[in-house]
Amino acid sequence: MNPFRRVREILAGVAHAFRFDNPFEYLLNWHLLRRRDPLILRHAGFAVCVNAESSDAHVAAEILLHGMYDAAIRDAAEGRARFGYLNLGANIGVFDVRVAQLVRLPTVGLAVELNPFAHARLLLNLELNRLHHVHALNAGASSGPGSLRLVQIARDTGQELPPPSEGKEGWPVPLVGWRELVTLLGEDQTIDLLKVDIEGSEAAFLEGFAEHARRRVRRAVIESHGPKNHAAVERFFAEAGFAIVRRDATGASTLLTTARNSSLL
Numbered sequence: 001m002n003p004f005r006r007v008r009e010i011l012a013g014v015a016h017a018f019r020f021d022n023p024f025e026y027l028l029n030w031h032l033l034r035r036r037d038p039l040i041l042r043h044a045g046f047a048v049c050v051n052a053e054s055s056d057a058h059v060a061a062e063i064l065l066h067g068m069y070d071a072a073i074r075d076a077a078e079g080r081a082r083f084g085y086l087n088l089g090a091n092i093g094v095f096d097v098r099v100a101q102l103v104r105l106p107t108v109g110l111a112v113e114l115n116p117f118a119h120a121r122l123l124l125n126l127e128l129n130r131l132h133h134v135h136a137l138n139a140g141a142s143s144g145p146g147s148l149r150l151v152q153i154a155r156d157t158g159q160e161l162p163p164p165s166e167g168k169e170g171w172p173v174p175l176v177g178w179r180e181l182v183t184l185l186g187e188d189q190t191i192d193l194l195k196v197d198i199e200g201s202e203a204a205f206l207e208g209f210a211e212h213a214r215r216r217v218r219r220a221v222i223e224s225h226g227p228k229n230h231a232a233v234e235r236f237f238a239e240a241g242f243a244i245v246r247r248d249a250t251g252a253s254t255l256l257t258t259a260r261n262s263s264l265l
Contacts, residue, residue, distance in 0.1 A: 011052075019043075021064050038121075046097050047128045049121055056092055056121070057102035063094040069195065070102065071246070072258050077103045084189050085132075086181060087111040088141045088205070089197035089223075091118050093125035096134050099193075107133050110185045111150040114140040114198070115150065116171050137184070141196075142175040147230040149173070178209040180218070190264075194220040203232035210239035214263065221258045223250060233257055 013031060014143040017023040027156035029035045030052060041048045041057070043064045050056035062068045078084050083105045087095050090111035099109065111126070111134055113119040126134050140148065149170035185191065194217050196202060202224050213220070213236070220242065223232045233255075237244055242259035250256050 008170055016061070016065075019047075024153040044101055046101055048092070048094055048123070049124050049128060050092065051121065059091055060094050064101075065096050068250075069095060069098060069173055069221060070254070072193060072195070072219060073102050075260070076219040077105060080105060080192060083107045083192050084185065085109045085191040085193040085195065086185060086191050087195050088181075089113065089195075089199065090122050091115075091197075092121040092124075093131075093134075094138075096122075096131055097197060098128055100129060100131055108185070108189065109134040110137065111135070111183065112137045112139055112141055112176070112181065114138075114173055116173065137176070139172065140173055140175045140201065141181070141198050141205045142176070142177060142201060143207050144177040145180065147172055148175060159196060178205060178212065182212060187200070189216070191217045192219065194222075196220070200225040200229060202229040206232055206236040210236055211229070213240040213242075214261065217261055218264045219258070219260045221256065221257045223254060226253050230255055 014023075014027065017026040017031075021044070022040070026039065026041065029037070029039055035052065038049050038051050041050055041060055043060075048060050048064070076085070083099075083103050084107070085099060087109060090096065090113040093111060096109060096111050099107065109131075111122060113136070116138055119136065123137050126132075126136060150173050151170040153182055157231050194213070198205060198206070202222060215256055217240070220237075222233050224230045234257075237257070237259045240261065241263055242261050244257060244259045246258040248256040
């Protein structure tokens with residue numbers, strides 16, 4: 001590797017570490033001692049437990065440092081006396097921590113995560129930050145109730161879903177549809193912000209949700225994967241009467257679309 005490029009990478013890594021409140025612990029454990037134990041990242045008075053073997057640190061940087069959802073959260077909370085949100089694809093709970101950092105209102109949240117290993121860190125991070133107003137559910141958001149078996153990918157927070165014909169290996173995880181999630185959050189609860197990042201299951205989950213969203217969801221931010229899901233998100237927003245306010249490419253085939261419900265603003 002070019003030595004100058006390597007020096008730039010090292011300096012960038014040091015600068016990155018100093019954007020957290022405990023940079024020396026970060027640098028010592030991960031970059032010098034190369035420890036593989038989970039590490040606590042501290043940021044603006046909050047703490048996030050990340051796994052060194054996974055993409056957790058990348059997620060923490062995207063949401064806490066780069067403000068991936070900041071505009072959506074602030075817009076959804078503006079002018080509200082209370083704040084309610086639904087977090088689908090909660091991962092390790094960094095989005096929930098960011099909501100707590102930015103929203104100084106009585107809040108109720110429902111965080112749903114498919115991967116049981118990520119869900120374990122989600123529970124830990126909710127407890128570390130005393131986010132007892134956020135309820136966590138280990139389930140997959142889908143078109144309706146059911147179950148699947150999930151195989152954990154080594155060295156990552158990700159997962160694989162083997163075809164049913166390949167037997168019964170893997171972790172059993174329940175599936176829930178929007179009707180069940182709305183019931184858990186509260187039938188009459190206004191969802192000030194719907195956040196969706198469910199790795200390619202957007203089309204299945206959103207099917208039939210538009211009419212309820214028209215009546216109960218004020219704003220939404222949805223990450224979609226591939227043309228089929230991009231089209232499903234566009235169709236959902238059109239049917240629900242949402243106006244798209246922003247689109248961001250977050251990957252080669254990934255879009256983050258933010259929209260508001262004109263009838264509820």
